[in-house]
Amino acid sequence: MIELKNVTKEFKIGAKDKVTALKDINLHVGKGETVLLKGPSGSGKSTILSLIAALNKPTSGEVIVDGKRVSKLADNFTALFRRENIGFIFQRYNLIPTLSAKENVIVPLIPSNPDPIKLEKRLQELFSSFSLDSKMGVIVKNLSGGEQQRVAIMRSLINNPTIIIADEPTANLDKKLSLEFIEILRKLKSSENSIVIASHDPLFFDLDFIDRQIDIQNGEIQCY
Amino acid sequence: MQNKINRFLLDFSVLSIFRRGSKNIFIFFVFTLLIFLLSSILFISNSIKSELDTTLNELPDITVQRLQAGRAINMPLSRVDRLLAIEGVKAVIPRVWGYYYFANAGVNFSVVGIDSFEDQYRDLYSKLCDKFDFDRLKKDSGMLVGVGVKKILQNSFYGDYFNFVKPDGGLTKIKIDGVFKGDTKLESNDIILLTSQKAREIFGMNKNEAVDFVVKVANPTEIPNIARKITTLYPDSRVVTKEDLSISYQNLFDYKSGLFLALFVISAFTFFMIIYDKASGISSDEKREIGILKAVGWKIDDILKEKFYEAFILSFASFVTALCLSLFYVYFLNAPLLKNIFIGYSTLKPAFDLPFAFDFQTNAIIFFLTVPIYIAATIIPSWRVASMDADEVMR
Known part of the structure; x- marks a missing residue:
C-alpha cells in the first residue's frame, strides 16, 4: 500500500548548507497495517510522514502509494491525492483558529462542493462519536487542547481516508488525554485503513494494536 | 455539476473576510475612501464638462467690443x-x-x-x-x-x-x-x-x-470672414468669435481640471501604495492557513478561487459603496469643498447644483483601475505561497 524506495531527503539551510533528514530509506506499510515510527526528535520521522502524504517531495528515491508514484505527481494531483486518500493528524493540530469546530472539520471537503444533506449527516455522526456535539459551533481557539485534537482527528476522517497519518499526536496532551487518543486510534484500526504514527511517547510502545515499530535514528532506519 | 457555484467555497470566503475583520474593515474603509475620491473627482469633472458644453453651445457667434487705450469702452x-x-x-x-x-x-x-x-x-x-x-x-x-x-x-x-x-x-x-x-x-x-x-x-x-454687440451669422463657416470684415470696418474694435470664447472657457476648465487631476493623481498614488504594500507581503497567519488548506487537499486553483472570491467581494462592495457615496456627495450634497475648486473664483459663491451626468465609461474606468488591481494584488502573493510545498509553508 505504502512504499518508500531509496528515499533521501535533504533540506537547504541558507544558500549553501544543507541537512540530510533521510538517508536511503526503504519502507513498506501494508493495507490495514498500523505502524509506529519511533525515535528522538529530529530523527526524520515527521519527514517520512510528510513524504507519504505528498506534502513534500524526496530529493531522490520514490514514494509509491496504492501504486501511484506520489513523489512524481504535479502539485494539483498531490492535493487531490491527499483529499481522497490521506487523513493527517498534525502535531500542533494545524486547525484554523478563527473557524468553529464544524467549519474546521469540513475544510477538506469544501473544494469538492459536497452534498449539504450528506455532509450534515456525516458531521453529526463524527461529532457524536467524538462526544463533541455541543461544541460544533465553538471557535476552536476557545476549545481545550484535547477537544482541539479531537476536532483535528475528525477533520482527518471527514473524507473517509484509507491512510491515517499521525505526527506526534500526544506531544501536546497530558497522560489522560493521550490515553483517550490511543483509544480513538484503536477504534480507527480496521482492515481497510493503514495507520502510520510517528511518536517518541513511550505510551505507544506496548500497544497491542500496533503491528510494527520502526526505529529511526539520524534519518536512517535502525530496525523493524 | 463542475460549473455549479461552490456555495461552501463562497461561504468560506465570506467567513474569511469577517475572520480577518479588523484588517478587512481597514482595507474596506481605505479602499472605499479612495474610490469615493476618484469617482467624486471624475463625477464633478464630468458634470462641469457637460455644463461647459451646454454653455459653449449658447455662446454668441461674434461679440464686438470697442477698445480705447486697450480697455473696453461702450x-x-x-x-x-x-x-x-x-x-x-x-x-x-x-x-x-x-x-x-x-x-x-x-x-x-x-x-x-x-x-x-x-x-x-x-x-x-x-x-x-x-x-x-x-x-x-x-x-x-x-x-x-x-x-x-x-x-x-x-x-x-x-x-x-x-x-x-x-x-x-x-x-x-x-x-x-x-x-x-x-x-x-x-x-x-x-x-x-x-x-x-x-x-x-x-x-x-x-x-x-x-456695452458690446452680439453679431449673429447665418452661415457658421463665414464667422472668421465676417469677424475680419468687422475689424477692417472698425479698427478700434475687438472681435471675439465663438471659437475664441470656447478656447478661453476650455482653458479655464482645463486649468481647473488640472487641479482635479492633481487630486486624482494623489488619490491614485495612495491607492497604488496600499496595493503595493498588500501585494508585497502576506501575513504569517495567512501563509500558515494556505499551508493548512494545501495539506488537507486544496489544490492551488481552489486556494486562488477562494482568494478571488474574498478579494472580489471586498473590493466590489467597496466599489459599490464608494460609487453610491460619491453619487450622493456630488449630486445630492452638491460636492461641498471639492466643487469650490472649480467655481471658487465667483465672488457670489453660487449655490448652483451640479447637473447629473452619469457616464458609463467613467465608471468603467474607475472599476478597472481599482477592483481588478486589488484582486490581482491579493491573488499574486497567495499564488506565490500556494505554489510552495505545503510542509514548507506550514513550517
Whole structure:
C-alpha cells in the first residue's frame, strides 16, 4: 500500500548548507497495517510522514502509494491525492483558529462542493462519536487542547481516508488525554485503513494494536 | 455539476473576510475612501464638462467690443446699421450689461439689460425662469434675480425691491419680479435681469450706447470672414468669435481640471501604495492557513478561487459603496469643498447644483483601475505561497 524506495531527503539551510533528514530509506506499510515510527526528535520521522502524504517531495528515491508514484505527481494531483486518500493528524493540530469546530472539520471537503444533506449527516455522526456535539459551533481557539485534537482527528476522517497519518499526536496532551487518543486510534484500526504514527511517547510502545515499530535514528532506519 | 457555484467555497470566503475583520474593515474603509475620491473627482469633472458644453453651445457667434487705450469702452449704437450691412450678418444685438458691486455683502452682481425684441434672451432666460414674462418686467420696471442674489438681498433685509446706487450717487429703486430656478445654470445664480433702459440708468450709460454687440451669422463657416470684415470696418474694435470664447472657457476648465487631476493623481498614488504594500507581503497567519488548506487537499486553483472570491467581494462592495457615496456627495450634497475648486473664483459663491451626468465609461474606468488591481494584488502573493510545498509553508 505504502512504499518508500531509496528515499533521501535533504533540506537547504541558507544558500549553501544543507541537512540530510533521510538517508536511503526503504519502507513498506501494508493495507490495514498500523505502524509506529519511533525515535528522538529530529530523527526524520515527521519527514517520512510528510513524504507519504505528498506534502513534500524526496530529493531522490520514490514514494509509491496504492501504486501511484506520489513523489512524481504535479502539485494539483498531490492535493487531490491527499483529499481522497490521506487523513493527517498534525502535531500542533494545524486547525484554523478563527473557524468553529464544524467549519474546521469540513475544510477538506469544501473544494469538492459536497452534498449539504450528506455532509450534515456525516458531521453529526463524527461529532457524536467524538462526544463533541455541543461544541460544533465553538471557535476552536476557545476549545481545550484535547477537544482541539479531537476536532483535528475528525477533520482527518471527514473524507473517509484509507491512510491515517499521525505526527506526534500526544506531544501536546497530558497522560489522560493521550490515553483517550490511543483509544480513538484503536477504534480507527480496521482492515481497510493503514495507520502510520510517528511518536517518541513511550505510551505507544506496548500497544497491542500496533503491528510494527520502526526505529529511526539520524534519518536512517535502525530496525523493524 | 463542475460549473455549479461552490456555495461552501463562497461561504468560506465570506467567513474569511469577517475572520480577518479588523484588517478587512481597514482595507474596506481605505479602499472605499479612495474610490469615493476618484469617482467624486471624475463625477464633478464630468458634470462641469457637460455644463461647459451646454454653455459653449449658447455662446454668441461674434461679440464686438470697442477698445480705447486697450480697455473696453461702450459702443455707439450708430454702428449697428453698418454692421448689419455686412453680407452674411443675420442680426446685431446691442448688449447692456455689467457688474454691480454690492458693498454690504462684498459681492458683485451681474446686471443684464434686455429688450423685448431680443429673442435670443427670451429663449435663454425662459429656460432659467419658470414664468418668464418680459412684458411684466417692462411694465413694472422690475427685475428677475438669481437665487444667490435673492438670498444676499434678503440677508440685507431687501424683500421685494432693491435700491441701486447710480454713479451720480442717486438711487434707483427696482422691484423684484421673480427669481430664476435655483437648479438651473451656474451663470444664472448671480444675475440680475432687467430692461436695458433700467440697466443704462444703473450704470449711468448714455441711451445711444451699449456695452458690446452680439453679431449673429447665418452661415457658421463665414464667422472668421465676417469677424475680419468687422475689424477692417472698425479698427478700434475687438472681435471675439465663438471659437475664441470656447478656447478661453476650455482653458479655464482645463486649468481647473488640472487641479482635479492633481487630486486624482494623489488619490491614485495612495491607492497604488496600499496595493503595493498588500501585494508585497502576506501575513504569517495567512501563509500558515494556505499551508493548512494545501495539506488537507486544496489544490492551488481552489486556494486562488477562494482568494478571488474574498478579494472580489471586498473590493466590489467597496466599489459599490464608494460609487453610491460619491453619487450622493456630488449630486445630492452638491460636492461641498471639492466643487469650490472649480467655481471658487465667483465672488457670489453660487449655490448652483451640479447637473447629473452619469457616464458609463467613467465608471468603467474607475472599476478597472481599482477592483481588478486589488484582486490581482491579493491573488499574486497567495499564488506565490500556494505554489510552495505545503510542509514548507506550514513550517
